[in-house]
Amino acid sequence: MGDTGPIQQAKLVLLGDMGAGKSSLVLRFVKGQFFDYQESTIGAAFLTKTIPEKGVKFEIWDTAGQERYHSLAPMYYRGAAAAVVVFDITNAESFAKAKNWVKELQRQGNPNMIMALAGNKADLAAQRSVTADEAKAYADENSLFFWETSAKTNVNVAEVFNDIAERLPRAAAALPQQPTGGITLTEPAPEQKKKSSCCSTA
């Protein structure tokens, strides 16, 4: 996309187990910052970042990781153009949870959603309990693209988002912008449900 093209807005959601590093990845990507102790996210945080070279403005929802917040997640991934599912390579349980998220998105999310799997904390490779091969094989089976990332040492963070930006359907950029939720991509017709349906099964 040249600098003359319109900036395409894309809603992106981060999902994954608590402490996997979702907020840290976003903060690294959006602000270039990293904190050893990132405050736990309750509900969700919203951040934006434009990648001018790609003509994309990401509208990012960074969600809470604890299992019981799961019932809130559909509100954030509904209509999302992309998702980054994050796990911690030193924690096998977090990889299992990541797979569950992928399954849920495949079933309930936008069918054209672009999904990335991020194995975070690559700087702690010495303590790894999920191998890159294992994660890569899973990602290939499920047509996700996969990166091992480190928010701390800034490894492959931009790559994840750039990859997504490149795969966003170009045609959508030409569509007029919708005022709602910044979702301009291939969103299925909104359900005619009244009001909030935070626990809805969609």
Place this chain on the structure above:
Amino acid sequence: MSPGPSRDAYGFQIQCDEGQSAARERCAQSSSKQATKWAKYAQKKSLPSGEKLKKLCRKGIPPEHRPWVWTELSGAKKRRSEHMASYYEAMVDMGESSSEFTHQIELDLARTFPGNAWVCTAEGRAALRRVLLAFSVQNPRIGYCQSMNFLAAALLLALDRSEEKAFWVLVCLIDDGGILYQDTYARDLTGAHVEMRSLEELVAAKLPNLHRHLQSIGCDMTIIGATDWILCLYTTSLPAETAMRVWDALLSEGTKILYRVALALLKTHEDRLLAQDNAGYVQREMKLASAGMHDRDALMKVAFDGVGSMPMARIDTIRVTKQADVEVELAKRSRNKQLREAVSMSERHAPFSSQGLSSLADKIKNAYAAQISRPIEHR
């Protein structure tokens, strides 16, 4: 006052513009006036009753009196006296040896107010750890819910770092029959969903313009950030000194205060919110506006005088409806989940071709659907 970051009375970094600094000074002055009114009660450590108490709490409890006043107001003092003296210590021991939430709690310790001067110390984290572990075994049905880390830390800060007081006030807030709505922190957050939907209803009634706007951009109370209000009780959204003022009234009057403050925040910043045409930006605007609410007197004035009457009976009626909605939805969700698990189990075990497999899956789905359609038909 000199510009740049400084710390408030609770050890949180704050950065104020001139207007906010001036507001803080005004609030500090009115707070010291209140302190003289509290002196006689503090001397005898005994609270006035009824309207008098309610009024005093609405104007703010002097920080130095919060340790004894909060433990009385919340029922913590009474609750503690009903248990053996070493109950807290026993819960800590039990939590340390057997809490199923140890890992989650430990993960959150360093992620709880990392910028606070005391919470981030080894001492602060150890205290927080013990309070949360103790709570998680004291109420194993709730256990540990992210957000309780902020509540426990705020309590430790307000209550002279007394773990035992913090523990008992936490119990009085969250346990069944406690101050907060039932199951707010339960394993599927049922109560939090109910509270956020009930708030939505009140916003529709009290701030109809704003509500219409929010609806038109798909921004409900969860999206706007009511999770922080309902679950963290404003400790993560408002400046600490303002949040403590909210707690003064919350512990004295109950959960309707959470609604009053939410409405006050929305009303105070209505214009800023109306100017945003995207749910995400609304949330960000709301967060920024809340973080800058150093004028605690102004916020509480709107909460008490600016949002109209709010009888508890009305809130209760709304809650009953919302509770029913949420229960049906959550039940449906969990049945669907079971169904999917059953199907995927069959896929894993059946040595069939993919066609045979999908017909088997269909059979299972149909069988399940027939079985589960009955109980949800009443909706």
